[in-house]
Amino acid sequence: MLLTLLLGLFVLSLLAPLINTFSRRFSGWLLSVVPFIVFILLAVKIPQVSGGYYSTEEYSWIPELGLIFSLRLDGLSQIFALLVTGIGSLILIYAGYYMRSYDKTSRFFGYLVFFMASMLGLVLAADLLTLFVFWEFTSLSSFLLIGFKHERPEARQAALQALLITGLGGLALLAGFILLYKVYGTFELATIIGNPELLASSPLLLPVMILVLIGAFTKSAIFPFHFWLPGAMQAPSPVSAYLHSATMVKAGIYLLARLNPLMMSSEWWVYSLSLFGVFTMFVGAWMSITQNDLKKVLAYTTVSALGTLVMLIGSSTDFAVNAMLVFLLVHAFYKATLFMMAGNIEKKTGTRMIDEVGGLYRYMPVASAISLLALLSMSGIPPMLGFISKELIYEAGINAPSAAGIILLLGFLSNAFILFASARIALDVFLGKPMFEKQPKEPDISLLTGPAILVIISLLLGLLPGRLTDSLLNPAMIHILPGSEAMKLKLWHGFNDILLLSFLTIVAGVLMYIFKARVTALVSYANLKYFKARFSDGFFGLIDGFMYLTSRKTAIVQHGYHRFYLMTIFVVASVLIALTFYGWKPKAELAQNLQAPTFTVLVFGTLIVVSTITTLLAKSRLVALISIGLTGLGIGLIFIEYSGIDLAITMIMVETMMVVLGTIVVFHLPRYLDFSDLRSRQRDVVIASVFGLLMAFLAFRSFTNPETKISEYFVENSYLLAYGKNVVNVILVDFRALDTLGEITVLLLAAFGIYALLKLKTEPK
Amino acid sequence: MASEIFKIAAVQLRPILLVLSLIVLYRGHNEPGGGFIGGIMAGMGFVLYAMAVGVEKARKSRTIKPVSFMGLGLFFALISGLFAPFSGVGLFMQGVWTEIELPWGSAIKLGTPLLFDAGVYLLVTGMITSIMYAIMEE
Numbered sequence: 037m038l039l040t041l042l043l044g045l046f047v048l049s050l051l052a053p054l055i056n057t058f059s060r061r062f063s064g065w066l067l068s069v070v071p072f073i074v075f076i077l078l079a080v081k082i083p084q085v086s087g088g089y090y091s092t093e094e095y096s097w098i099p100e101l102g103l104i105f106s107l108r109l110d111g112l113s114q115i116f117a118l119l120v121t122g123i124g125s126l127i128l129i130y131a132g133y134y135m136r137s138y139d140k141t142s143r144f145f146g147y148l149v150f151f152m153a154s155m156l157g158l159v160l161a162a163d164l165l166t167l168f169v170f171w172e173f174t175s176l177s178s179f180l181l182i183g184f185k186h187e188r189p190e191a192r193q194a195a196l197q198a199l200l201i202t203g204l205g206g207l208a209l210l211a212g213f214i215l216l217y218k219v220y221g222t223f224e225l226a227t228i229i230g231n232p233e234l235l236a237s238s239p240l241l242l243p244v245m246i247l248v249l250i251g252a253f254t255k256s257a258i259f260p261f262h263f264w265l266p267g268a269m270q271a272p273s274p275v276s277a278y279l280h281s282a283t284m285v286k287a288g289i290y291l292l293a294r295l296n297p298l299m300m301s302s303e304w305w306v307y308s309l310s311l312f313g314v315f316t317m318f319v320g321a322w323m324s325i326t327q328n329d330l331k332k333v334l335a336y337t338t339v340s341a342l343g344t345l346v347m348l349i350g351s352s353t354d355f356a357v358n359a360m361l362v363f364l365l366v367h368a369f370y371k372a373t374l375f376m377m378a379g380n381i382e383k384k385t386g387t388r389m390i391d392e393v394g395g396l397y398r399y400m401p402v403a404s405a406i407s408l409l410a411l412l413s414m415s416g417i418p419p420m421l422g423f424i425s426k427e428l429i430y431e432a433g434i435n436a437p438s439a440a441g442i443i444l445l446l447g448f449l450s451n452a453f454i455l456f457a458s459a460r461i462a463l464d465v466f467l468g469k470p471m472f473e474k475q476p477k478e479p480d481i482s483l484l485t486g487p488a489i490l491v492i493i494s495l496l497l498g499l500l501p502g503r504l505t506d507s508l509l510n511p512a513m514i515h516i517l518p519g520s521e522a523m524k525l526k527l528w529h530g531f532n533d534i535l536l537l538s539f540l541t542i543v544a545g546v547l548m549y550i551f552k553a554r555v556t557a558l559v560s561y562a563n564l565k566y567f568k569a570r571f572s573d574g575f576f577g578l579i580d581g582f583m584y585l586t587s588r589k590t591a592i593v594q595h596g597y598h599r600f601y602l603m604t605i606f607v608v609a610s611v612l613i614a615l616t617f618y619g620w621k622p623k624a625e626l627a628q629n630l631q632a633p634t635f636t637v638l639v640f641g642t643l644i645v646v647s648t649i650t651t652l653l654a655k656s657r658l659v660a661l662i663s664i665g666l667t668g669l670g671i672g673l674i675f676i677e678y679s680g681i682d683l684a685i686t687m688i689m690v691e692t693m694m695v696v697l698g699t700i701v702v703f704h705l706p707r708y709l710d711f712s713d714l715r716s717r718q719r720d721v722v723i724a725s726v727f728g729l730l731m732a733f734l735a736f737r738s739f740t741n742p743e744t745k746i747s748e749y750f751v752e753n754s755y756l757l758a759y760g761k762n763v764v765n766v767i768l769v770d771f772r773a774l775d776t777l778g779e780i781t782v783l784l785l786a787a788f789g790i791y792a793l794l795k796l797k798t799e800p801k
Numbered sequence: 802m803a804s805e806i807f808k809i810a811a812v813q814l815r816p817i818l819l820v821l822s823l824i825v826l827y828r829g830h831n832e833p834g835g836g837f838i839g840g841i842m843a844g845m846g847f848v849l850y851a852m853a854v855g856v857e858k859a860r861k862s863r864t865i866k867p868v869s870f871m872g873l874g875l876f877f878a879l880i881s882g883l884f885a886p887f888s889g890v891g892l893f894m895q896g897v898w899t900e901i902e903l904p905w906g907s908a909i910k911l912g913t914p915l916l917f918d919a920g921v922y923l924l925v926t927g928m929i930t931s932i933m934y935a936i937m938e939e
Contacts, residue, residue: 681833689841693929700936759898759910761831768835769914769921770896776917777878780924784871787928791868794935 038093038107038160041074045153052149053142060141064132064482067145068125071152075121078114085114086511092162106224108162111511115361116159116290118508119368123282124152126486130376131274133482134383138272144184148274151177155283159290164213164223167291171209171255174284175202181275182268194267197575201264205254209291212247215240225294232298245299248291249308256288256342259316263571266323266335273379276331281338281371286364289345293360293516300352300517309350310443316343318446321453325559330378330388330465333457334371337414340450341367347443348432354513354520355435359428361509361516366413366425369494373410373487374461377403380483381465384476390460395470400478402488404466409491413498415458415545416451416538421498423538426451430534448541455545456555463549603720606727613730622733629740636677644670657702665695682764811853818846826922827915836918840925847930856937867934870927878920881913 048070056063081091090110097103109117131148135141154173161167176199183195213223219238220228228235235241252258257265268280279285292309299305320340327333341363348360380403381396382388397404409420416426433444497504513520548555633641647666654660668691675684712720750763750771760766768776822842829835847867851859860866865873885895898912 682835682838685833685838686841689838689845693841693845697933697936700933704939759830759896759912760914762829762833762835765829765835765918766914768837769830769918773882773896773914773917776921777882780875780878780921783928784875784924787871787932790932791935794932794939 037077038091038109039095041077042107042153042157042160044070045074045149045156049146049149049153052145056142056145060136062132063141063145064129067132067149068128071121071125071128071149074156075118075125078109078117078121081109082114082507085109085111086507088511094162102222103165104163104224105166106162107157107160107166108226109160110515111508111513112290112293112515113159115364115508115512116286117156119286119365120152120155120159120283123278123368123372123486123490126489127274127278127372127376129482130277130379130486131272133480134274134379135272137383138184144181144272147177147180147184148278151181151279151284155287158287162225164216164225164228166223167225168206168210168213171251171287172203172206174279174287175199175206175255178202178268178279178284181279182271184272184275185270188270191270193576194264194270197572198264198268200579201254201261201575205251205261205288208247208254209251212244212251215244215247219244229295229298232301235298236301241299241302242304245302245305245308248295248299249312252288252291253312253346254288255291256285256346257316257339258288258312258342258346259319260571262316262320262339263575265339266332267572269329269331269335273331273375273382276335277372277375277379280335281375282368285338285342286345286368289342289349289364292346292349296349296352296516297518306350306352309346311350313343313345313347313350314443314446316340317347317450318343321450321457322559324457325453326556326563328389328391330381330390330461331375333390333461334374334378337454337457338367338371340454341371344429344447344450348429349516351432351435351443352517353432353435354517355428356432357513357517357520358509359425359432361512362421362428362504363425365497365504365508366421366494369490370410370413370420370422373490373494374407374414376483376487377407377410380479383483384479390464393465393471394468396466396476398470399476402484403479406484406487406491407466408462409495410487411458411462413491413494415455415542417542419495419498421494421501424498424501426541427534427538430537434534444537448537448544451541452544452548455541456548456552459545459549460552603723606723610723610727610730613734617730617733617737620737625740626736629736634677637674640670640673640677643673657705658699661695661698661702665691668694680764682762808853811849815846815850818842818849822846822922822926826918829918830915836921837925840922841929843922843926844929844933847926848933851930851934851937856934860934867927867931871924871931872927874920874922874924874927876920877923878917881916881920884913 048067052067055066059066084091090108092106092108094104094106097105128145128148131145135144138144151174154170154177157170158167158174161170179195179199182198183191185191186195216228216235217223219235219240220231222228235244254261257263265280265285269276271280296305317340320336320338320343324333324336324340327336345360345364345367348356348363350356378388380400381393384400385393385396387393413420413422416422429447430444433447510521644667647663647670650663651660651667654663668687672684672687672691675681675687750767754763754766754771755761757770760770822839825834825842826836826839827834829839847859847863850862882895884897888897896912896914898910900910
């Protein structure tokens with residue numbers, strides 16, 4: 037069933053353009069039907085999964101290589117799969133209306149649904165390679181979506197940056213998975229996670245861990261790779277809401293959670309997750325203070341949230357894992373809502389700069405109410421689910437196994453900064469002075485449905501958190517931290533130090549808001565003075581440096597002299613072939629196997645030799661061309677003598693064509709001049725003779741050596757296995773079809789290359 | 802530029818070469834021939850025609866572009882390899898055969914290698930014509 041769901045979404049991504057052209061007006065609603073059905077089908081499995089029954093599906097992929105395509109729905113996959121499809125359907129409804137003013141929306145919906153399918157595949161994968169394939173799919177669709185407004189250079193740059201960074205992570209991840217395969221001999225996740233001892237005792241533990249961390253950190257925008265996420269805000273708002281807050285950036289989190297049981301016994305794992313997590317949490321929150329663009333503020337708080345999630349996984353206590361799962365849900369709910377709202381504001385007012393809008397509650401009361409509730413959740417104020425998650429995070433911080441003090445301090449500061457950001461959005465954008473002469477209107481119902489539903493869920497879960505524990509959290513927790521158990525979530529924990537911390541956070545945030553001007557000035561001063569590093573610029577500097585290096589290298593290696601290319605090829609090939617002749621005794625074999633040539637062969641051989649000499653001595657191109665054609669003809673005739681009729685036909689045709697082609701070209705070339713002096717000619721003679729001799733020996737050896745002689749097999753089996761009497765043809769199209777496929781692909785590429793060279797005139801510099 | 806005799810001959814030769822090339826393609830499995838040779842023959846047919854009447858006219862006389870021939874060829878070759886894994890017979894690129902009864906009693910064997918060869922045929926045809934056209938246009 038899982039495969040059907042997945043394929044359903046992939047098929048939908050192909051059909052999406054059609055559906056969009058069929059009805060632009062309702063495309064969002066129509067498109068959201070399938071993901072919603074998938075969501076429902078997954079949701080009805082909740083009781084099964086929480087009962088410990090996991091549906092697993094395996095399909096053989098390339099059995100000869102032990103590759104299996106397998107899917108599994110367990111507690112952890114479930115929580116992510118529900119997020120992907122649930123939020124996905126809401127986003128589609130929103131995007132259907134939002135994207136109406138854009139061009140090429142058909143393509144957009146195709147990409148978006150393709151992403152959804154890939155993301156679902158990623159969280160359902162029960163096998164490392166399956167996971168990896170979907171992982172790359174998500175990077176790819178993210179690239180296409182960020183660069184959707186590709187007319188803008190910033191969008192292209194941001195898309196490229198995101199692709200390169202997540203692509204780098206993808207490669208690291210692949211290497212890590214391959215190392216895991218070396219340790220376990222399988223790509224199957226369940227087997228690998230079931231035996232953490234095997235990896236712990238292996239010297240490959242540290243390399244695997246580093247590679248996996250690079251993969252997860254790049255994807256989830258963890259410091260020092262955090263900078264691509266704010267750049268990705270170039271994407272249209274539905275994309276920011278979906279990929280870059282609720283789902284794709286959580287792929288790294290998913291992977292870390294999934295592999296946590298495997299590596300949590302290692303101190304390195306715990307420390308790196310906690311350290312990078314905490315630091316990212318703080319940096320993200322800090323950077324959000326000075327931002328004025330609504331989406332950038334949200335992006336940086338997202339970075340902070342991702343850091344929090346990583347830190348919580350790293351703590352690996354019951355509290356932390358519990359907090360992580362709750363925060364995952366909470367964050368997806370409020371952040372998707374807010375991103376959608378940011379899009380709405382931009383659509384209705386034409387700007388998304390915080391200081392350019394104000395008093396929106398007068399014009400769009402419903403939208404404002406929804407946003408304010410979401411902001412409450414983000415600031416962690418009751419009765420929203422966000423409050424519970426913040427309490428849990430503090431609790432996890434207090435109970436952290438190591439460095440509780442610093443985690444608590446930075447957590448406290450980050451929360452205060454985020455509260456400040458929420459306060460700014462709430463008070464400056466939605467409340468406050470109205471700043472518009474022309475009244476912006478309330479967004480359309482399609483633009484509000486998604487946010488409204490998410491906020492209501494967030495509110496309901498905040499009031500009645502108990503239901504969440506048994507159905508979703510417990511089944512997921514045991515996969516992150518075996519043997520752990522979720523706590524009963526409650527809105528009210530009683531008066532304790534955690535409540536005090538929450539209270540202090542609110543006070544700090546409010547104080548920051550009151551002294552807003554001073555805080556912002558201070559932070560931007562500090563940024564200017566102490567944190568000058570611009571990661572994004574540094575990244576592009578790196579790319580530029582690399583480009584410079586390759587262009588220098590290319591200038592040396594690709595010198596553009598055809599004769600030197602040929603010389604390089606022949607010399608290298610000669611050396612390699614000569615190496616294989618090590619220990620070969622030519623005399624005995626030659627004496628044994630060499631036969632005297634027949635009269636016909638002797639005649640044709642003479643033809644070949646004579647025409648070769650003519651070619652060498654030719655004073656005009658035309659003569660050289662024709663005599664080289666004669667050489668080929670001679671070889672073709674020898675093929676006939678040995679009844680290689682197919683080869684002969686091909687050879688003669690190709691040779692004829694070459695001569696014809698050559699004569700067409702010859703007229704356009706400058707006069708034939710002797711460029712080479714005597715010495716270079718002598719050198720060429722040596723290279724050519726050595727290469728020719730070696731090739732002759734090679735042919736001779738492959739014919740006489742019984743181990744390498746396979747022609748008899750083909751002759752015997754050609755008709756039996758492949759129903760063909762023409763052995764040459766059967767080899768080409770059946771026995772060695774894969775080789776031929778490769779060859780014709782090369783042929784195609786070469787043809788394109790020639791075509792491009794002929795058609796695209798290089799512009800004079 | 803070209804002589805009248807050549808012009809008339811080339812125009813008449815094109816269909817003949819095309820039919821011949823198809824025969825060569827089909828018989829290739831059991832007798833000398835095959836996609837590569839057939840492809841060269843067909844390609845030369847097109848090129849001869851272009852030499853006689855000019856590339857521009859030759860291009861106009863074809864509904865499918867030479868470049869598309871190449872793409873089509875690679876596509877045929879690829880899908881011929883997909884029959885086996887999807888029908889469960891074997892691996893990628895393994896041959897799948899079927900026998901078709903003809904109304905007059907005899908039967909012909911059709912297999913994916915023929916489709917593959919047809920792909921080679923199309924690709925070679927497309928390659929020769931597209932390169933030669935481009936060179937002749939220079």
